[in-house]
Amino acid sequence: MKDCKDPSLSLKLDEIWKKAYDEGRFHLLDGILYHRTKHTCVLSLTDKTLINTVLHECDDSVAAGNLSEDRTLERVKICSWWPNQKKDVAEYCQTCYRCQKANRATGKKFGMMIQILEPKSPWEIVDMDWVTALPPGGDRSYNACLVLVYRYSKNSMFLPFHKDDKAMDTAIMIWNKALWTNLHKLFGTKLSFSTAYHPQLDYLSERMIQTLEDMIRRFCSYGPEFKDSDGFTHNWCTLIPDLELAYKTSIHSRTGKTPAMLEKGWKPRIPFDHLKKDLVDIHPTARTATK
Known part of the structure; x- marks a missing residue:
């Protein structure tokens, strides 16, 4: 050169x-x-x-x-x-x-109700939440998605699943069960709970859900007139792997690096x-x- x-x-x-x-x-x-x-x-x-x-x-x-x-x-x-x-x-x-x-239109941010401790290492704090307002997709007709966000690296995982119960039934069945709480107690895991539409505690997963919904909305539609030359599908489940890769290989505004680089130390192809x-x-x- x-x-x-x-x-x-x-x-x-x-x-x-x-x-x-x-x-x-x-x-x-x-x-x-x-x-x-x-x-x-x-x-x-x-x-x-x-x-x-x-x-x-x-x-x-x-x-x-x-x-x-x-x-x-x-x-x-x-x-x-x-x-x-x-x-x-x-x-x-x-x-x-x-x-x-x-x-989506964005307004002023909610004030912080409690102090959120920032993690010092990967996997120390994991936020999780559900997206339930999704149409059936995939071979098994998934209609919801579990969103996991690693607070240290800002990396995320999107896992399709079925919404078989109401939100309140799910909360009672999982979060309030003695088995669930005692299991995490044995592992030394601290659980923090937040209610729906109140992202003051769980703002990271709430924001990630908004990002996921925006990405799905950009590539999915419900009428043939929106089908474009790139062949984007109406089935949101088939988009999840690519959308997950797109997010983890894009630079996060807060860290200045990609989630994959912070967590793995290298850039995926x-x-x-x-x-x-x-x-x-x-x-x-x-x-x-x-x-």
Whole structure:
């Protein structure tokens, strides 16, 4: 890899490209122009079709989760750079029909009723809650989902299940049973209870439920007119593995890292990681080095 420094070329660049060029942020490898960031080098894109491909894969695909503007930008920055990148991502997300239709209105946050201790290690505190207002899905017609959130890493698990009892019956059967409480007492597990629609105690799982519902709403519909070219299914159960992967590989606003990185120490591979192969005709030497 060598620095790309050509005074004659610098005169032909617009202001944004010229600034990056003068700072020595471009490198040329096997005929492909890369943009150097603080820790790595990413592809420099100029073709609008390629830019739209990156935006689609980083926001619209199920594996990306169609999450927030900031998380989409972080995914885009992993593999590519172009002028006004942040502005283009913001415009793309703000004009996304699926996002605008699925996003919920948010108001002021509830005040804290009790002090919530922050964990010092993974798996020390686990929040759990249920989503019960779901249509039947999957081969076994699941109509609810158990949401687990690990407070340390912000990682989550979504487990489809059946809603056979009313919420009050479930609470009496599980939470108030002597077997349940004594079992956790033996394991040294401390239980904290919260009531429905009062997230002051269990705000993390309540917020995760909102995020899960938003993601499902973006990719599920109840009429054939909403079926798009990507083949998104109406069956929410089949989306759960991809949505779970999308969440754990996106940067959390509070930790600044992905839940998978905090919990596992490494980044899982996602379909988006293979996008670089289709962006440009990579030189055989670079492709061999990648393998």
